[in-house]
Amino acid sequence: MALKDFYFKIILKSLAIFLVSFAMLLIYIQFPAQVTFDETHYIPAAQALWLKQNNINWEHPLLAKYLIGAGIQILGDRPLGWRIMSALFGSLTLVAMYHWARVIFQNERSAWLVVLLTISNHLFYVQSRIAMLEPFMVAFIVWALVFFSSCWKQELSPSSIRLRLWLTGAMLGLSISCKWFGLIPWALCLGMAICFYLFRSWKVTFKESRETDWYQESYFQGIKLRDWWVAFLVLPVTLYVLTYLPLVLGPNFSVSDFLALHKKMWEGQKHVAGFHRYTSHWTDWVWLKRPVWYAFHKEGSPSEWVRGVILLGNPVLMWGGLVAVAFSLWAWVRWRLRAAFLIALPYLAFVLCWTLIPRKISFYYYYYPAGLVLGLAIVFVFDYFRRSPFEAWVKRLETALVILSFAVFIYFFPILAAFKIPLETFRRWMWLQSWI
Numbered sequence: 001m002a003l004k005d006f007y008f009k010i011i012l013k014s015l016a017i018f019l020v021s022f023a024m025l026l027i028y029i030q031f032p033a034q035v036t037f038d039e040t041h042y043i044p045a046a047q048a049l050w051l052k053q054n055n056i057n058w059e060h061p062l063l064a065k066y067l068i069g070a071g072i073q074i075l076g077d078r079p080l081g082w083r084i085m086s087a088l089f090g091s092l093t094l095v096a097m098y099h100w101a102r103v104i105f106q107n108e109r110s111a112w113l114v115v116l117l118t119i120s121n122h123l124f125y126v127q128s129r130i131a132m133l134e135p136f137m138v139a140f141i142v143w144a145l146v147f148f149s150s151c152w153k154q155e156l157s158p159s160s161i162r163l164r165l166w167l168t169g170a171m172l173g174l175s176i177s178c179k180w181f182g183l184i185p186w187a188l189c190l191g192m193a194i195c196f197y198l199f200r201s202w203k204v205t206f207k208e209s210r211e212t213d214w215y216q217e218s219y220f221q222g223i224k225l226r227d228w229w230v231a232f233l234v235l236p237v238t239l240y241v242l243t244y245l246p247l248v249l250g251p252n253f254s255v256s257d258f259l260a261l262h263k264k265m266w267e268g269q270k271h272v273a274g275f276h277r278y279t280s281h282w283t284d285w286v287w288l289k290r291p292v293w294y295a296f297h298k299e300g301s302p303s304e305w306v307r308g309v310i311l312l313g314n315p316v317l318m319w320g321g322l323v324a325v326a327f328s329l330w331a332w333v334r335w336r337l338r339a340a341f342l343i344a345l346p347y348l349a350f351v352l353c354w355t356l357i358p359r360k361i362s363f364y365y366y367y368y369p370a371g372l373v374l375g376l377a378i379v380f381v382f383d384y385f386r387r388s389p390f391e392a393w394v395k396r397l398e399t400a401l402v403i404l405s406f407a408v409f410i411y412f413f414p415i416l417a418a419f420k421i422p423l424e425t426f427r428r429w430m431w432l433q434s435w436i
Contacts, residue, residue, distance in 0.1 A: 014095045017115060021094045024119070025087040025128050030079040031307055031418035036295040039131045042068055043082050046131075055247060058261060059268045063177035063243045064136040071131075086135040090128020093135070093372075094118055096142040101376060103149045104339045110383045116402050117375035120409040122314045123368050126416055130294060130309075134368050137178035141185045141369055144171035148189050149342050151220065158222025165223070165231035173236030177243040180269070181366075188349040190232060193220070195341070270358045278363055282354040285367035288318045289434050292364045295418060296426075307418040308426055311364055312435065313371055314412075316405045321374025324381045331384065343380055347373040 045057030046069035067085045075081035101114035147167040175182030247253045280290035291312035299305040325347050332340035350370035386394045430436050
């Protein structure tokens with residue numbers, strides 16, 4: 001009975017996070033009233049897929065576009081219809097962040113801190129309110145990491161671990177079905193598993209981290225090679241192929257067309273041509289040097305008003321998170337802390353992969369997955385020092401940081417949510433010249 005009560009409370013908390021965040025994301029979601037930034041590609045593509053017309057956005061897989069189209073089918077060809085599914089999956093992402101934090105930190109305080117920092121993360125807010133591929137892809141990625149991270153428990157039975165691995169594979173397959181970037185967390189999870197087999201000594205508690213002796217701890221007991229094959233090959237590939245069934249079963253598309261399309265997609269990713277004013281490099285994203293103006297629409301006469309949407313990470317989290325990631329990496333290398341391992345490696349993978357991905361044009365919104373991990377890294381630092389003689393001071397600092405993060409979020413809110421503001425006042429938010 002106690003276990004049932006526990007799960008019931010978890011479900012209620014998850015539902016509360018979902019409903020509150022969903023309501024928050026819907027505020028002013030009808031603005032901008034025009035199709036903006038990459039919505040110009042994905043909204044027409046989504047409509048064409050649902051009308052069984054051509055696959056006009058052949059550069060990317062189909063699932064996210066089907067989901068965007070579902071919102072349009074339900075609520076109509078208008079801003080709310082375009083963006084409703086992004087908001088829904090944004091809320092699911094926040095619920096996933098709560099569960100990921102619970103798995104990593106194993107305490108409610110840290111989990112709720114991650115929720116609060118994620119809500120006040122501009123990347124999360126803006127990306128959950130635009131009809132692009134990222135809201136869907138990232139939701140599946142975070143849920144995959146929730147299930148994979150939950151496997152790292154010594155007390156789990158083989159059947160429980162196997163189920164979690166299968167759920168991980170399913171989420172990874174769905175993320176790849178939205179955008180090929182989903183291959184990065186797929187490779188990350190495999191790499192993390194390999195790291196486990198290479199470094200079998202782990203210290204779980206912070207008390208143990210201050211001891212000098214190593215000890216052996218076993219994970220993935222009873223898991224066979226075939227379980228890994230099912231989780232990381234059979235399930236992802238099957239789900240990916242299934243998303244193409246509506247095309248394959250159509251009159252003008254064959255299996256050979258399916259194969260030719262993917263060759264074309266790969267070539268297209270390698271040879272993206274042209275120049276965009278918001279093109280940036282991964283080093284720009286890390287230091288918050290080059291954001292993206294998704295919209296900047298003038299209103300009134302003579303254009304005295306503007307509605308703007310800027311994708312600009314919360315400076316408190318973006319800059320403070322870098323220090324926290326460095327500490328997390330050090331804590332893993334120095335003490336083999338499992339929590340540090342499950343935070344530092346995803347961040348590094350999501351950032352450093354862009355040194356290898358053969359794409360000539362890149363934008364700040366590619367930093368979205370890594371930007372979410374920064375909140376976990378910051379909470380890791382607090383969680384570590386909370387278990388020290390300075391616990392009372394650490395809790396005060398936690399509260400102060402959350403307040404500061406929300407204060408900055410509220411300050412930037414008019415240009416995150418497309419409020420109508422006097423034209424020249426937008427410069428008050430441009431702390432750096434490169435932000436304009």
